[in-house]
Amino acid sequence: MKRIILIALSLMSLQLAFANDAAPLADDPVTEQRLISISEEMRCLVCQNESLAGSRSDLANDLRREIRALIREGKSDDQIRNFMVERYGDFVLYRPPVKPVTWLLWIGPFVILAIGIAVLLGYLRRRNAGPVDAALSTEDNQKIDALLNAADQSKQGEING
Structure with missing residues (x-):
């Protein structure tokens, strides 16, 4: 058992000896x-x-590498953004420009919210409308009284019987 622990410890110390610090992503901190x-x-x-x-993600690493290369080529920030938009579309930007193609991205959440509120209000109105109170006729009241009396008599018969 001691030999196994000794071997494990020596392997771990060997790994630490060969471990390297992470290489900087860019030689120039301004570029980074x-x-x-x-x-x-x-x-x-x-x-x-x-x-x-x-x-x-691997794609994000590749895109950062591409942006780094464009920076080294001397491209401006706007040129780099335009390059990315041309290649991947307006969806790549967190704040896409307002233009007819992106109206759905800008207005869509508000339209969905308005539809949800309209559906909720319609549901609440229908639920609160409920049935209208109707007055019972004398004949209906007599039928109800007869049914209740019959139910009471049958219960008393069960209790006594």
């Missing part, structure tokens, strides 16, 4: 800062609810 600021405004196309800067 621009990459982060640009990629935080873009949506990961795989994750969709995560920014390109925060995603760890």
Whole structure:
């Protein structure tokens, strides 16, 4: 048992000896800062609810690598955004521009909310309308009294019997 523990400890120390620090993503911290600021405004196309800067998907890594290359080529932030939009569409941006093609993205949630409120109000009105109170005729009251008396007599018969 001691030998197994000794072997396990020596293997773990061997792994620590060969462990390296993570290589920096970019040689230039300014480039890396621009990459982060640009990629935080873009949506990961795989994750969709995560920014390109925060995603760890393979596609996000490739897109960050592409953005880094464009920065090194001297492209401006707007040129890089335009390149990404041309390649992947307006969906890649967290705040797509308002234009006829993206109206559904901007107005859609409000339309869905309005439809939901209208359906809820319609349901509540129908539920609250309910049946109208109708006065019973004398004949109806007599029938009800007869049924109740018959029910009382049958109960007393069961109790006495």
